[in-house]
Amino acid sequence: MIADAIKNKTKAVIPYITAGLPGMDATGEIIRSLRAAGAAAIEIGLPFSDPMADGPVLQKASHLALKNGFTLEGLMEHLGDWTTSIDIPLIVMSYINPLMRRGIGETLSRFRDRGVQGVIIPDLPSDAREIHALCRDIGIDLIRLVAPTTTLQRQEEVISQCSGFVYAVSVKGVTGVRQCLPGEVARQVQGIKAMTDLPVCIGFGISTAEQVNDMLAFADGVIVGSHLMERIMGDPNPVIAAHDTLRELIGPGIESIR
């Protein structure tokens, strides 16, 4: 259960990595190293040619992974091994179009069969009741995104079609390392919490242990993507880089292995 995995962790940090970078085998090793470093859950992003919600770092990661020959079918071969090698939830992030090629239902069922517990679709329309019902029937969490600019009416709609956790986007633009304003984010999270019992995790723009601590004062978890991928891509040993980066972000004094 994704919600429990987040709630039970004192410091729930969810690392995001792009699948297939630098290669499929490396992705498996990185997943295990992130687990060892104390991740609460792991989000893996499926590369897409036109990732409209992503900033330069994740765009670059996406394009490199596609250039390396990433395919959805190739991913399906590895997913089962990855989910059985860790005792925390694995969440898949994908833009909607690649999921539609063989039918969303079939693709999500195949994820579920391979142990994936949740899916994030950043370009889902705010009213996605059909896909929400589909996910419920299949037994996979549909994690929805809420932005600071999301109107109250849309927030209610999105949250009523959400499970696992609510992903609060902390900035107004695309993903990428930048300053967040904790005061504004705190108000945003409080607003969401008033509407739901689901955990609320904050993503977009988090790159330091201090920010993680600031955010965890009012949120249930944080997601770290661009900063981590930048380190992974810039290091000759991506597996160690992933581990060390996550350790730095979680900071001292917290159990790394239960």
Place this chain on the structure above:
Amino acid sequence: MKTELKSFQLPDEKGYFGPYGGSFVPPQLQGVLDEITQAYMEIKDDEQFLTELHALYKHYVGRPSPIFHARSLSEKMGGAQIYLKREDLNHTGAHKINHCLGQALLAKKMGKQTLIAETGAGQHGVALATAAALVGLKCDIYMGEVDIAKEKPNVIRMKILGARVISVTRGTKTLKDAVDEAFEAYLGDPITQFYAIGSVVGPHPFPMMVRDFQSIVGREARQQFREMTGSLPDNLVACVGGGSNAMGLFTAFLDDEEVLIYGVEPSGLSLREGEHAATLTLGKPGVLHGFKSYLLQDEKGNPLKVYSVASGLDYPGVGPQHSLLKDLERVTYVTAGDSEAIDAFFDLSRFEGIIPALESAHAVAFALKLAGKLEKDKTILVNLSGRGDKDIDYVAETYGKDYGVV
């Protein structure tokens, strides 16, 4: 069919044209789209706004654009009579100014400071830079490096008009990549910027809004054609990249069941993968750039590389309403290739003294074929959506020898 035709009052309030359209965007963008939708719905039937817009159409753009009976060309084909809706005579040389003025006025009313957009052939970019200069807004135009090289005169025009032209070097360096980069820039600051999309594509409300602003073309044409000939045209023809000039002409005629409508897609070099941009002809429904529509995509769901001699048609998607019109079989989508378009470019130039844009030359090419198959008392109205000044260097360099230009 009649009840289905009524559904042309689309989209619904969530932006869907049947199964197509919608708003497939990250939530941080949805907020601003909601704001634009609300602002547009407020001014769309507002008398003051419409008076202001139509005064500009008349005194600035030079509307109504005339309809011209292309007698020599019709005679050459020996069949139906070909008429041209002369959008090429608009200020800035294409139909794009119609929706640019509308969007610029809206942005100004919303208190935005900068208009941003992508452009393929540079027609939309020039029109937007013009509108921005007129209403007093800054303007950033994103354009693929390949297109910048091909459409130099338009690039210079935009700069003269005070716009910044940002060269896009990612991917195939053409229109799709320019859209990606413009979206990214927009997400970076959706508060002071207004993304004035260049066609009937993108998330709601753009396909509706751009169509509404363009629909002046068909409304004029319907009345003008009746006055000229005593009846409606038997056939309409327009080229389709994103599909803005086509929706502009078609919209006023959708309920006239006796009018046959053709949208012409570019088959480029061939219908082999990567050599064309015939989205409705060969694509499958998918989601790109925030809306659901037919899409040229590979088996993994990534958009395919597309190609056309006409930069403005070089796009793997198409406006969502076109997808619905295809499924309803209200519009027939056909193709014309590079060489047919170039032939038509020279035919129109040499038989009628009108140099068309390469985009519009695709519509002319199909109209010529169609005319040859029809009786002399039939009529074809072609949307001549743009003029070819921007293309002359490229055409002379690439095809000049074959046509005795160089």
